[in-house]
Amino acid sequence: MKETPLIPAGVKRCSTWQFSLWMTAATAVLAWGVYAMILIWWKGLNQTNMNDAYGFALWIWADLAIIAIGGGAFFSGFLTYIIGKKELKNIINFAVIIGFICYSCALLILAIDIGQPLRGWFIFWHANVHSMLTEVAFCLSCYFAVLTIEFIPLILENPKLNKKPFLHHLSHNMHGIMAIFAATGVFLSFFHQGSLGGVAGVLYGRPFAFREHIFIWPWTFFLFTWSAAACGPCFTILVTWITEKITRKKLVKQSVIQLFAKISGWMIITYIIAKTIDTVYWAFVTAPGMGFTLMDFYASPTYNIGILFAEIVLCGFIPGLILITKRGRENSFLLMTAVILAVIGVCLNRWVMVLQVMAVPVFSFNDWYTYWPSWQEVATTVLPVAYGIIVISLAHRYLPVFPQEKELNPID
Amino acid sequence: MKEKNNHKHAKRYGMVIDLDKCTGCGSCMVGCYSENNVPFKTDETNKLDSINWIQVYKITNGKPFPNTEVCYLPMPCMQCDGVGKHGHSPCVSVCPAVATDYDYETGIVSQIYTRCFGCRYCMAACPYHARKFNWWDPVWPADMEKYLSPNVSPRMRGVVEKCSFCFHRYQLARDKAYYEKREELKENEYQTACAEACPTGAITFGDLNNKSHAVYKLKNSPNAFRLLERLKTNPKVYYLSNKRWVRRAGDNYLAHEEPAKIKQKVNQHH
């Protein structure tokens, strides 16, 4: 194979044509997304189905959701480098790559989402420090830089690159100080994950989103950070599992997964308890104070009370309970069910905090607002998925992402 | 120069709209369109992408024939003072690029189209749907560009706009006052286009802090109310109606609540 020198030693990869076919498929989807993106930049946001009532829609949800599920990166960093769970080194590379993908996409989506992309830098230059979005933008960019730095040594471990002494040393030295970056990442993540919670929580004109007193600060901020820390690892596990299925080999030892899942389970449980307290206070104190009953917020056929049940019980308590029990974790069906539910749960939470906030009528004489994304919105939201598949495929093929791969899949 | 920023003499321009006088004719909307260079499209029936700085809502009491009643409700930007009257209006605090600010001299919430980069966070924050996004580039067909007013800058695609309380009229009135070496504006020197256009005189505009202005007295009427007061947005647009159902429709109440009592409670907090 002509690309052999690029492939890490001691592992087996699929044939070039297989890989090319796979990449072509992913690239086609990517191209569709890029086409939609160019269309939007060229013609403006009239290419979307957003409107004045739905100024925030699919994209902002996608942003919030991918940042949440990309939270596996900072949290595994936190566990590995700060708490000292060294086993997690076996999955942290992958978590960083997923994080990198998620955050680069989040920034890209923001760049598509704004009406005047060429003025996007105003958010930094003319920053309003009171705005949650400013905080998000700053931390997001900084953390993306951190993730890039965390990703670089991994890239440099590509056999071909690693042969250059300069790059080899660079990689080595960067690994050495990775703990500092991990800590920085954790610090930044606490900020922007929390701020993302604030994005909706501070909207005191939106009774569905608004939280008062400690339930905005630090509660909502905390909830967002915590849920990202809880469900991010689940997404990392999920993507690892998918990668294993596709490559038809085990890449990470089950013990590592189990540990990650267990921690995640406890995080989910604690998060969902806090979320429940928040919901109860909001439903029985905050909302009635503004003239709303809980059921007013769930009075639409789309947004019925089932959503709240799904978010808290089905995708909250249930996965949490599965993951904290040993038997649940060890049963691979239950484990994956819990992981998937947890990921859905956090995405649903972000959906509710964006889409439902817009849908709820604030005036007694208004009806529920409905919104259905245009194909351009869908395409640009699918774009990150295709991009993620491409990056992961390349990374897996050419980089020693999984330290345990050789051990688990000896080449005879 | 040394025109120090003196908050003591600050004005709080506001509006009182008498809903019993409003006939829903739409003159305020058209007056606003033509004053403020508001664009129009071939199809304006999707009210969610139609730019209106003041929009007249039609609400009914929901009772069947023949007890049905209709009330028209013109809604400009409420120019919220926000929690604690510190200019912490829902939109101003969220704008990431200071494209909208609260003017302490007039109490008016600005929107600067050239600063706005179109993130629409302010639209998500505003419960009144007062903010509109320029989804399209504006187009004035035939020779219609010739009627555009130089006093209001036409907006480009991709930015948010909203009612400015015809701030340019304040600017022009101030120009005249400077020229005549006066400190203060007269009540009729600065009026919004909608207040002027309203053919029944339902809209009264003035300084809510000035006891000699008509709005000062009107806002203290027992029939006065503001929209969504319970959210503590602290709007500067007041409404009058002698119909109870109309006053109740202006906010959200639980079944057992009485608007007048709630209003008292809310206002005590301010």
Next chain:
Amino acid sequence: MKIDRRSFLTYGTALVLGGAAGSMLTPAPWKLTDDVAIWTQNWPWTPVPEDGEITYKQSVCTLCPGGCGINVRLVNGRPIKIEGSKDHPANKGSLCPMGISGLQYLYGPSRVTSPLKREGKRGEGKWKKVSWEEALTAVAKKLAELRENGRPQSVACITGSDRGTIPNLIGRFLTAYGSPNYIRSANAQDAIEQAIYLAQGKQGTPGFDIEKADFILSFGSGLLDGWGSPGRMFNLYGNQKPAKKIIQIEPRLSDTAAKATQWIGINPGTEGALALGIAHVIIKESLYDRNFVENYAFGFDDWTDDNGKAHDGFAKMAKKFAPEKVSRITGIPKAEIVSLARAFARASKPIALNGRGHGSVPGSIDESLAVQSLNALVGNINKPGGISAMPDSNYAKWPEVNIDEIASKGMQQPRIDGAGSEQFPNTRFLLNRLPEIINSAQGESPIQALMVTDANPLYTLPDTAATKKAFDRIPFIVSFSPYMDETASHADYILPNHSYLERLQDVPTSTGISLQVTGLAKPVVKPLYDTKHVGDSFIHMAKALGGFIENAFPWDDYEAFLKETLNDQWRKFKRKGVIEIEHNLPEPLAYTFNTVSGKFEFYPTARNSATQKENSALPSYTPVPIEGDVQRFKLVLIPYDSIRLASGYMANAPFMTKTVDDTVLKNQIGLLEINPATAKELSLKEGDTAILTTPKGKATVKIHLYEGIMPGIIAMPRGLGHTAYSEYLADKGTNFNELIGPIEDPTSGLDMAWGIRAKLTRA
């Protein structure tokens, strides 16, 4: 150093990296980042309005017959906004949305910018630009040809108004030319005017002193929906709201009804019965003005004519309309009728008025007479706070027209529309009868050439299909419209008039107002396009026709003509913009009437009673017939007027259409209002698409549930469904006139149809 491909790439990369690093230390990337942002702030395709000196010009709005004063703001002489003029006595600063949108007509895409000659088929939209000389010569040639053939009467002219100097100039032209067929578009004033003429013997526009009245009983008049002079009505409402009681009687909760003191739903077309029912109660309870009825009225009691024939009086006839019976007819509870009658009679200055919606459909003479009888019963006639017939301000005094033999022969022919004939002796214009007359004519059309100005009959006449058929039979159609309206787009020649802001014109007393105010519409801007004042076009054609016709027009142009007309008032007029003539008749004089009896005639003796029940001229009640089979068409479709929709010869400006609610128009489809109970019976929901069928036509509509409409009645707005103009108006909703046909009033010939039977099926 050997440069091969590999090192080339290496060095190239180094060069680029160096360049990139270096540029960071120059202003270039930072300045460009900023400049690109500034470029987005000043996109060349976003207009930058030119700044300059702000000035104001006063004029009068002629977009509707309201005649409101306007104040036009200009920047460097460029009109940029229209506001109401506070100095005008009619509207006192108030203006309707149409008036404010005025500049969109001036600069808009539906302007006809030069004379046009039709190229393709009629209505195809293919035109050739021609010079004024060519166009006017062509029209004059056609007119000369018809005269040479001895058929000057086959030329007709449709106008929007018959008052003021422009209609007079056109009338003068037709007289000199030899055609009696000057036809003015119909409006609700026609029926009221005729009722007043029959009862009072005075020809004049009806004036309602709503300013001073304290109780307004409106039989469906859209007082706040664009009736009369909208600016004036809004102004009155806003300023005098607490001082007035307004009772609105109509099947639908219109904006007027919503703002009225009380809204009373009534079965459509039964308003006349209610008026008589109210009269019944007033007479029965002796609440009427005895002084007026006994001393100044005729025909209240039974009477005998010179031939010894006995006639019933009004009182006897009203007796037949007991509240129980009226309640059954109108659907209004008996007690309501009684209390309404008492309140009306006991008010100090009550006014009853009719003429539905904007007041563009004449309606039944019986109904107008019954309503006028109510005003007579309370004696509120020719008094402050009452109603009166306003004589035309007769400032137009021109030399007599001398006509030649051909013209004289032509003028002796009967009017083609039948107005003034034996059948309809008191009616002046009957445009609604024209399509039927042309369509039923044997051989060629009795009208060989049609000129249209300030009117758009192809849109506004009921039964659009029949109107179009009739127009297709007319061989030569000339439009003077400044806008590409439906009629203009079916014309053979368009000789575009100046738009209303570019032309000089006198504007006589606003409709319905009880003041005599004549306004002067002065050009606020020089004509933007190659257009010509319609008066100048006619003067030009008169000169081209020569002879007696030319002699009838000794003026160079319209301005000279107007100047001479106004004589010594010209300068004052020009300076002030309005002439006010106070109309305050001293009280005893006010009760002088020009009828045969010299009194107010409850029994209108001048009325042709041949077609009436029992050969009586009394305003009896026969339900206004509603076309359509009750079994097939179970619903009644009525139109409604809204101030945000222009339904007359001027159509909506884009701004007005922008204000239209999404419960009236959604995308290109109009919404039909239906009571939720009725909708439920038909299993229709909000937003459903349905097919609306009437005996006259079919339309696709969307359903809008509205509690404010009587069950069994459905309503749609007038003013939509245009086929001409620009994409900002065309093909939006349905033209109500496509769904309804005219119904002739038997004694006046005027159209009195307001509703038509209909059915709804889910699409």
Next chain:
Amino acid sequence: MSSTDPNQTVSTEAAPETAPTPVDHEPETNDSPPSKSSGWAVFLFFMIGFVGSILSGWILFPELLYSKKDQPIDFNHAVHLDMVSDECNSCHYFRDDGSFAGMPDLSSCVDCHEEAQTDDPEEIKFVDEYVTPGIEVPWLNHSKQPDCVFFSHSAHVIGADMSCESCHGDIGTSEHTRVFEENRLTGYSRDIWGHSISRLGKPEAGEPLPMKMNDCAKCHKEETGHKGACFQCHK
């Protein structure tokens, strides 16, 4: 396949020529020769790029960014200033509504220049090309603010008693017009950004002040204590 190392790209592309069958370790020789020979050369190229872009960024870029136009008439402010009674205000006056008329229109000039008063070719040109046919002179305004700006001359000149020179420099005593430099991208006059493209350093005495928003805000902050609300100067 992406990487920042140029050599990397080369080797991938070179691969097809070398090995048609899978080999575990591709010979390293491929990498060595260029890396040996290129060290200084790479640095040299880097420096060429570095210095080159610094020079072009500081010298060439401003030349390219601005177009240069002459005023339609070479107007002599000094001559006029001597003749008028009310200094700048004689021609650049306030209207009665307090708005500032800015550049005078032809009607202000016609009183004196109905016919040429001197044999100055510029004046003759002015009379022939503009006054006689009645065409307004398309002056190029050095201080023209973009459409989004509402600048109140009366607030500054009357309200704050500022002199014209304090912003516009000594244009009033100039004998010739300056070249008008227009930013090709934004359409702004160069005076708005300021003549120093880096915006470092201060304008020399008599030069007009830069008039970007930060310049306004800076002065407002100094004079009034704060920058002012957006709507004070935006429309």
